[in-house]
Amino acid sequence: MLLKIEDSDRAFNNEISSTKMSQQELDLVKKLFAFSGGQHSGEASPELGTAYLVMGQYEKALSEFNILVKNAKQRVFAAKNILRCYIGMATLEDAILQYNIWTVSGQFSYDDLAKVYSFLQNILIKRNSKEFIPKPSPEKKAKNEKPQEDEYLDLLSIKINPDNNDRKNTAISLDVEFQKGNVFSVILPKKESPIIEMMKAGKTIKNVEITATSVVFQENCLIAGKRVIKKGPQKGQSFIILKILES
Structure with a gap:
C-alpha cells in the first residue's frame, strides 16, 4: 500500500539528513508517495518537491513548490509545503512573511487562502507562538462589478x-x-x-x-x-x- 503524507511534523524531523540526496533515495521516496497525474518535461514535480522535502532538501523543495504554487490545481498543496520548508529550516518568521505576501498578492482565492491560513495558524498554536497572522476576508466585488x-x-x-x-x-x-x-x-x-x-x-x-x-x-x-x-x-x-x- 502506498503511504500517504501525514499531517505531522515528521517531514521536519531534525534526524532527516540535509546532505545531498542520491538518485536511489530520490527514487525510493517517489515510490512511497501517491500522486495523481504524471510529470511533464520541464515542469515542476509534486513528487520531486515532496521527495526533497522529506529528505530535508528544503531549498530544492522550495524551488519546486514555488513553481507549483502558480498552478491553481496545485496551489494549496504547494503553499502548505512551502510553509513546511520554512519551518523545517527553523525560519518560522519567513513562513509568516510568505503567508502575508500571499494575502495581498491576489493569487489565492478566498477558499484556498482560508485553507492555508488554517494550516499555518494550527502550526503557530502547536508551537505556542504569539505571532499574529491575518485571517482572510471574503472576496469583495469591485465597485463597477454587478452582483450576481x-x-x-x-x-x-x-x-x-x-x-x-x-x-x-x-x-x-x-x-x-x-x-x-x-x-x-x-x-x-x-x-x-x-x-x-x-x-x-x-x-x-x-x-x-x-x-x-x-x-x-x-x-x-x-x-x-x-x-x-x-x-x-x-x-x-x-x-x-x-x-x-x-x-
Whole structure:
C-alpha cells in the first residue's frame, strides 16, 4: 500500500539528513508517495518537491513548490509545503512573511487562502507562538462589478414618499410582487392615481425604504417601466418595474 503524507511534523524531523540526496533515495521516496497525474518535461514535480522535502532538501523543495504554487490545481498543496520548508529550516518568521505576501498578492482565492491560513495558524498554536497572522476576508466585488442575481437579498416590500404638491406627503407601503436580482415589481392601487401620474419611466425615486428578509435599507430606484393592467383581478391597477441603483 502506498503511504500517504501525514499531517505531522515528521517531514521536519531534525534526524532527516540535509546532505545531498542520491538518485536511489530520490527514487525510493517517489515510490512511497501517491500522486495523481504524471510529470511533464520541464515542469515542476509534486513528487520531486515532496521527495526533497522529506529528505530535508528544503531549498530544492522550495524551488519546486514555488513553481507549483502558480498552478491553481496545485496551489494549496504547494503553499502548505512551502510553509513546511520554512519551518523545517527553523525560519518560522519567513513562513509568516510568505503567508502575508500571499494575502495581498491576489493569487489565492478566498477558499484556498482560508485553507492555508488554517494550516499555518494550527502550526503557530502547536508551537505556542504569539505571532499574529491575518485571517482572510471574503472576496469583495469591485465597485463597477454587478452582483450576481443570487447575491441579492430577498425583497419583501418598499415604502416611498410621494413627490406631489397636490396631496399630503404621506408615505405608502407596497409589497414586492416579483424580483430578479436588483430589479423588482410592485402594483400601485388605482386609488393612488396621483402617485401613478408622478411615476414616469426613466425617473429616479430617491430614498426608497426597502425591507428585505433580514435588513431594512434605503436606496434610490429607477423606474424602468410602467403600465396599466388591462385584464385579470388586478385590472385597472398599475404595474411598476423598479431597479435598485448602486450607491
